[in-house]
Amino acid sequence: MLPVCSKQSRLNIYGNWKSKESGCVTMPEFSKLSSLxxxxxxxxxxxxxxxxxxxxxxxxxxxxxxxxxxxxxxxxMYAIFVLVPLVLSVYYSFFRWNGITPMTWVGLKNYRTVFEVPDLLATIFNAFKLVLFFSIIPVGLGLIVASVIQRVGSGRFGSITRTVLFLPQVIPLVAAGIIWGWLLALPGLINEVLTAVGLESFTRAWLGDFTWALPSVGMIGVWVLLGFCTVLLSTGITKIDPALYESARIDGASWWNEFLSITVPLLKYEIGVCLTVTVINALSAFDIVYVSTAGGPGNSTAVPGVKIYILAFTEQRIGLASALAVLLMILVLVVVLPLQRLNREEE
Amino acid sequence: MNKKFLHLLSILILCGIVVSACASSPATTEAPAAEAPAAEADTTTDTTAEEAAPVSETPSCGTDPVVLNAYFETGFDLPFKLAEEFTKQYPNVTWDIKQDQFANLINETPRLLAGDNAPDLIRLPTMVSFAKQGLLMNLDDYATAFGWDEWPVPQLDQNRVGEDGTRGSGSLYAMGLNYSLTGIFYNKELAAQIGMTEAPATLAELEDLLASAKAAGLLPIMQWGSAKSGMGLAFPLQALMASVGPAQPISDWIYQKEGATIDTESNLVAAQHLQDWIDNGYFPTDINAIEYTDANARFGQGEGVFMFNGDWQNASYDTDMPGNVGFFLMPPAEAGGGPAAMSAPLTYGIAANAKNADCAAFFLNWVASNQTAREIDVAVGGSNPGGPADAVMPAVTEGSVTNETLAAGVVLGKTGSAMDFIANATSAIFAQGWTPELQKMVGGKQDAAGLLEAVQAEYLRELEE
Known part of the structure; x- marks a missing residue:
């Protein structure tokens, strides 16, 4: 009986935590995609x-x-690996439990703790700062790159650009995090380049600096997600009737006019998908942050995903970890559902 | 029982027909917990009853084939080498060794110990909570049978857990494969450059050396500080604490004694020294991003005159900078005071329901008392193998820094005091307390008083759980 138990508890706990990430991640994403x-x-x-x-x-x-x-x-499969863990972690969040000994009912105490301990609440603010890097920048840049590819020509140049930008999606995030850690170190390549072009005063340990650690982690996110957005958006552009661009050009429209009046409005569904996926990525970020900074320095890059992991597995506080996870899931829904509605209203 | 029923109900509703999948419900998870006795003294007799009558003769591995089920820490050769040698001497014993990173072991250990195929021998990252939860075997009977009780006292102290859950006294729950020692390593060439002819005898002398290293354009201290490795400034901080103040209150705090606090006057003085060191630029500017392995590599390449670290690193220092690395203990603030150092056993325990507990205990005794094992211990592990007071210390290669750490260990044993690591007070105090707060200090966002206050608050919050 016992070996099964140990595996079970591990599976459960893992499932729990994972469910916050993947459970809530897949649902809105799925509904958006299916509506598309x-x-x-x-x-x-x-x-x-x-x-x-x-x-x-x-x-x-x-x-x-x-x-x-x-x-x-x-x-x-969905029920076992998503729904059951989801319900279980809501259940655990009302208990004090170390994962082994019997659970103690504590009501809403875990939720109160999340709001009372500044370090826990701060993780949620950090997650929102990451939204800028994981969503706004990749979607904005992606739009520009896609429309440039569309205008300059979608032949070999276009496909090479898309492939290069998409490559980071193929690399495991953990490997990417480690390599970015080297690049961003004080003796790393990025500082060497800065020194070479005379910007020595800007060199620093990017991931060890209170001001720059979060933006640096964010830039890793830009690198990962830009390709995803570009590919999705440039696929969307090919769907737009070329006649529209042609007539705009005959009327003397600049690239910027074309971009604002044709590309962006006609790509709004694709932009919606991009925003949804990347916002979820930002709010539930774990791997990039854990591998590159582990939340440091001084909690300045701690995000809910990392904190949940530490609470559940290092501190053995499954209840508190579950409460934070449930709050994270609610947060994701609160942010993502309006995005969904925005798209749906215009159908 | 009611809770169990609730569990079961929720699972049944959710899983519906898929009965086999339902096996992965927490309803059964609770069972071992319910069965596991709370930390009571009779744990040993309960669980070993089927193996052997409660230790009337010295436990051994017998002559029948035995497979020891072990969990070791990845990246440390010592236990593997010892296991190999043990099988050579006792061919009926073979090993089923699994290994994992230390950080993963912290997360896995409770579930491994509670599992069915519980390990006979496991590297323990922490032990108090496991002992309290009844997951670890009480080794008191083995200690009597093998005569461990007669070994020099400090060796076993750190592995004892009292009935009130404080460490330092009470029943024995683990043994050390060896006893590591921390202090200050130095680069001999660079130290000669700044005029260091012998180890500093007081804190003031050490600080003079740091200042002259800085003045000479050298990095005074190489240390790591990334959250991924855990903040290495905890080493100099604890050394300073024990240098300017008594060691006992620090140990009490680590052992979670009633009313213990880290926020004391002498610790504040120590933290202020550390802050001065930071402000004076004695540490690398990018310390918050340096990982443990990077710091050692950079020290090995000649960056940094000093480095606070432990003797587990001896073998790699000897390889990186042969003949060029020395070691001394943190000097006391007052001349003539006794040195204090962080010295912790490489802790291994036996699961409460391990199948081959007798053989595992025999192995632990063999490690400390068999001369070949002790030689491996020193050569591979670099640390003091402990054991009986009259045991012979194995010879060490000429020019190895291990000579210096072993000699320092003798000095510490005679005139000084040994402490566990302040990062081991609770399972998360390092990750949630020391590391972020010390990183803030480096970033100019925390001062000495605030550091101790914040860590003490985190400590109390964790104990409350």
Whole structure:
């Protein structure tokens, strides 16, 4: 019995913590993507056929059952690895528990602790600062890069640019974090370059500096997420009728006019997806931060993900960790749901 | 039971039909906890009953084949080498060794100990909570059987946990494979440059040396400080604490004695010294971003005159800078005072429900008493192997810094006092207290008084849990 138990508790605890990250991450993302997919399929296929599928003919009902059977394996996995841990961590968050000995009911005390301990609350503010780097900058830059590729020509140049920018997505974040750690060190490449171009006064230990550590971690995020946004946005651009650009150009529109009047409005769904995914990445960031700074110096880069990990596994305070995790999930929903609505209203 | 039922109910509702998957519910997780006895003295007799009658003769590994189930720390060769030698001498014993990083072991240990195939031998990052939770075997009977009780007292002190959960006295829950010693390493060439002919005898002399190193354009102290390794300034801080004040209150604080505080007057003086050192530029400017391995590499390449570290690093210093590295203990503030140093056992324990507890205990005794094992201990581990007071200290290669650390250990044993590390007071005090607050001090965002206050507050918050 015992070995199973130990594995179980590990699985549970891991699942818990992970659920904060992936559980809440996948849901809004999924709904956004599915609404997008539906939109395109509505356009491409004959819409009637879709709705007729769901009327209750005898043959159709059989198809529904068969369809249901196909969905079951995925649904079961989803329930076991997402829903169960999600509910369990909400449950744990009302207890004081070290993961081993019996749990003690403490009501809302864990939640109160999160708001009372400045270090815990500060992690949430740090997460919002990361949104600037993980979302605003990659989406903004991505838009510019995508429209430049579109204008200059989408041939070889375009695909090479996209590939290069997308490469960071292929590299494991832990490896990227370690290498960025070397680059940003005082004897690292970035400071060497600064010195070489005469900016020696700007050199510093980027990840060890109270002012610069969070922006430096943020720049790693830009590097990772820019490619994702660029690829998504430039795929969106190819969908825009070239005639629009042509007529704009005949009317003498500048690149900037084209960008503001055609590219951005017509890409709003793609921008919505980009923002949703990257905002979630920022708020639930863990790996990049843990590997590059582990929250230092002096908690200046501590984000909820890292703190949850330390609370749960180093301090063995599963209850408090779960409470912070539940709050993180609520926070993600509070931020992401309005983004979703923004897109939906304009349908 | 009610809680168990709730668990079960919620799981059943959620999992529905998938019965096998439901096995991964916490309903069963609680079972071992309920069965595990609280830290009571009869743990040993309970769990060893099936193996052997309560130690009437000296426990051993017998003659039947035994597979010792062990968890070692990745990156440290010593236990692996010892295990190899042990099998050579006792061929009926083989090993099933798993290994993990120290940081992971901290997170894994409670679940490993509570598991079914509980380890016979495991590297323990901390022990109080595990002892209290009844997960560790009480070694008192083994101590009597093997005569560990007669070993020099400080060796076993740190591995004792009292019934009230304080360390330093009470029942024995772990043994050290060896006993490490910390102090100040120095680069002999650079030290000669700043006119150091012998180890400083007082704190003032040390500070003079630091000032002349700075004046000579050298980095006075190489140290690490990244949150990824944990803040290395905790080493000089604790050394300063024990230099300007008594060591006992620091030990009491580490052992979680009732009413103990780190926020004392003499500790404040120590913290102010450290702050002066920081303000004077005695540490690298990028210390908050330097990891442990980087700091050692840079010291090995000649950056830094001094470095606060422990004798576990001896072998690598000997390789990086052969014949060029020396060691001395942190000098006392007053001339003639006894030195104090952080000295901690390389702690290994036995799970409360380990299958081969007798053989594991026999191994722990063998490590300290067998001459070959002691030689491996010193050669590979670099630290004092401990053991009986009359045991022979193995010879060391000429010119190795290990000679100096072993000699310092003798001095410490005679006239000084040994402390555990202030970062080990609670399982998270390093990550949540010392590291962030010392980093803030480097960044000019924390002063000496605030540092001690903040760490004490964190300490109390953790003890409250």
């Amino acid at each position: 997919m539906k939109k395109t399929s509505d356009k491409v296929r004959v819409p009637n056929k879709v709705s007729r599928r769901f009327s209750l003919g005898g043959k159709d009902r059989r198809e529904t059952i068969i369809g249901g059977l196909f969905v079951t394996p995925a649904l079961v």
